[in-house]
Amino acid sequence: WGKEGHYTVCKIAESYFEEETVAAVKKLLPESADGDLASVCSWPDEIKHHWQWRWTSPLHYVDTPDYRCNYEYCRDCHDTHKHQDRCVTGAIFNYTMQLMSASENSHTIVHYNLTEALMFLSHFIGDIHQPLHVGFLGDEGGNTITVRWYRRKTNLHHVWDNMIIESALKTYYNKSLPLFIQALQTNLTHGWSNDVPSWESCQLNQTACPNPYASESINLACKYAYRNATPGTTLGDDYFLSRLPIVEKRLAQGGIRLAATLNRIFSSKPKHA
Numbered sequence: 001w002g003k004e005g006h007y008t009v010c011k012i013a014e015s016y017f018e019e020e021t022v023a024a025v026k027k028l029l030p031e032s033a034d035g036d037l038a039s040v041c042s043w044p045d046e047i048k049h050h051w052q053w054r055w056t057s058p059l060h061y062v063d064t065p066d067y068r069c070n071y072e073y074c075r076d077c078h079d080t081h082k083h084q085d086r087c088v089t090g091a092i093f094n095y096t097m098q099l100m101s102a103s104e105n106s107h108t109i110v111h112y113n114l115t116e117a118l119m120f121l122s123h124f125i126g127d128i129h130q131p132l133h134v135g136f137l138g139d140e141g142g143n144t145i146t147v148r149w150y151r152r153k154t155n156l157h158h159v160w161d162n163m164i165i166e167s168a169l170k171t172y173y174n175k176s177l178p179l180f181i182q183a184l185q186t187n188l189t190h191g192w193s194n195d196v197p198s199w200e201s202c203q204l205n206q207t208a209c210p211n212p213y214a215s216e217s218i219n220l221a222c223k224y225a226y227r228n229a230t231p232g233t234t235l236g237d238d239y240f241l242s243r244l245p246i247v248e249k250r251l252a253q254g255g256i257r258l259a260a261t262l263n264r265i266f267s268s269k270p271k272h273a
């Protein structure tokens, strides 16, 4: 996602934080966040091109074999040099482990930068919900598919990261991101309320569950993102109106699942045997 997408995911997550999560997040946030997680959720995108952070760029996505429309951790989670675990699902497991090890054992000295871990985890749980962040290898998740978005020349990946959200803000929300977020919050407490518990759930005794989110994303990428969006296509009202509900639901799911993951990490409640 772009800046608005990440801000939306983290704002929704904040409203589902348990008390202990609010306190733990507040302690870990950098001064620049001014107590607001959402304000730093795009930080990993701002730094990924700086030389000292270049190694983090493959952590924003996972590419899958062309046209298969499925995802497997062992097959797909690696960078271009075939280094295993260097992809968005691997990064979510890793940063969850870092935050867990500190949360569980307050006596051992922690070797990780937990402020960075929190900002990376929050960002990557957002990214994994963008369908084309689990796209095809051959087109780099739609980055090499040139399309028109109404009159503007862009690429399919950028349409899903930014343009659908941007057009929704202009068309329906008076260009106000807070109004857009409020509409998703209303949908969460009414339209999607019966689905929220299943979105929150994770495998027994697991803290993070990125693999099912990646499978959902590649399925949505095949069914909605790539469909009727071959190179050179002009995407307009038909595409916008049919895909906006998918984008809205993925942003909401990302927020719910970020909150659920952080609540599991920072909860002091004992887990039953």
Ligand code: ADE
Residues within 6 Å of the ligand: 060, 061, 062, 063, 132, 133, 134, 135, 136, 139, 140, 141, 142, 143, 157
């Ligand atoms: N670069 C290569 N594949 C990508 C993807 N799926 N998303 C974002 N950037 C990428």
Ligand code: ZN
Residues within 6 Å of the ligand: 001, 002, 130, 133, 157, 161
């Ligand atoms: Zn992207």
Ligand code: ZN
Residues within 6 Å of the ligand: 001, 044, 045, 060, 123, 127
């Ligand atoms: Zn990203």
